[in-house]
Amino acid sequence: MLDGKKVIVTGGGSGIGRATCVLAAAEGADVAVADINPGTAAETVSMVEKQGVKAILIEMDTSKKADAERMAAEAVDAFGTIDGLVCCAIKLVPGKLEDLPEADWDMVMDIGLKGYFLCAQAAGRVMLAKGSGAIVFVSSIGGMQTYPLAGAYSICKSGAIMLSKLFGVEWGGRGVRANTVSPGQVRTPMTEAMFQDPEIAAGRAAVVPMGRVATPEDIAEGCVFLLSERARYITAANLPIDGGQVESKMIHTPGRNWGGRKIEYRTD
Numbered sequence: 001m002l003d004g005k006k007v008i009v010t011g012g013g014s015g016i017g018r019a020t021c022v023l024a025a026a027e028g029a030d031v032a033v034a035d036i037n038p039g040t041a042a043e044t045v046s047m048v049e050k051q052g053v054k055a056i057l058i059e060m061d062t063s064k065k066a067d068a069e070r071m072a073a074e075a076v077d078a079f080g081t082i083d084g085l086v087c088c089a090i091k092l093v094p095g096k097l098e099d100l101p102e103a104d105w106d107m108v109m110d111i112g113l114k115g116y117f118l119c120a121q122a123a124g125r126v127m128l129a130k131g132s133g134a135i136v137f138v139s140s141i142g143g144m145q146t147y148p149l150a151g152a153y154s155i156c157k158s159g160a161i162m163l164s165k166l167f168g169v170e171w172g173g174r175g176v177r178a179n180t181v182s183p184g185q186v187r188t189p190m191t192e193a194m195f196q197d198p199e200i201a202a203g204r205a206a207v208v209p210m211g212r213v214a215t216p217e218d219i220a221e222g223c224v225f226l227l228s229e230r231a232r233y234i235t236a237a238n239l240p241i242d243g244g245q246v247e248s249k250m251i252h253t254p255g256r257n258w259g260g261r262k263i264e265y266r267t268d
């Protein structure tokens, strides 16, 4: 699906970003793995190279404009151009709003929202200059509905959805599409501690209509599709990849009893 394409993935050293790097490579793309952690990013580079394509490591911090610009320049130096960008990098800092430190708010917003903007702007300029390319933001269903006690996360993710719509509309007519995927629950290094507790793991799966949480590979499928020509008429869209969770509130709300006819919801 991505034969010969040159793709950058921020946060490519772990979880959804890593799975996207590997799937993009399996679909024929050369991949720039951009991450603040060079150790894990180097592991992803090896995984990408095993697919028989080229990979480079870009150590960078998405919240810094100079790093975002260097990221785009290094990808062009290595590959000659940029055809796609997937933004995944995040640092989730949970907290109650009443005592959320300003520094925690800033960190999440700087990496996860300003960082998405800076990286899309830098890579997008290369794509605009040639009149083709695709950008995918990894947001969250936490950007579509509240995610209480997760600090600035919901705001950051909500902003990312709107930002990709803006890019998608401003740049769609110039050949550069921009879209969002919004994962539900995904088992990654970021969330692994929760899933170590069997009761929590079972409880989290139980609120998903499809009965399980996602793998990083489930999310990578959406990212690679939106990068590809198969998505050629899709821009400014937000694709939830959540097993139905974001639309499932009423399934978990008691009282399905209309006019004496009681209907039970079952997942088994």
Ligand SMILES: NC(=O)c1ccc[n+]([C@@H]2O[C@H](COP(=O)([O-])OP(=O)(O)OC[C@H]3O[C@@H](n4cnc5c(N)ncnc54)[C@H](O)[C@@H]3O)[C@@H](O)[C@H]2O)c1
Residues within 6 Å of the ligand: 010, 011, 012, 013, 014, 015, 016, 017, 034, 035, 036, 037, 040, 060, 061, 062, 063, 087, 088, 089, 090, 091, 111, 138, 139, 140, 141, 182, 183, 184, 185, 186, 187, 188, 189, 190, 191
């Ligand atoms: N795991 C989930 O349940 C879930 C659900 C919905 C959305 N998401 C979103 O998916 C994306 C990936 O999440 P994940 O679970 O794979 O996380 P992860 O923690 O496994 O990976 C995040 C990566 O981002 C990198 N990173 C952090 N700060 C950076 C910075 N300043 N500059 C560059 N790289 C930086 C980390 O080193 C790491 O490799 C995030 O945007 C997250 O919000 C995850």
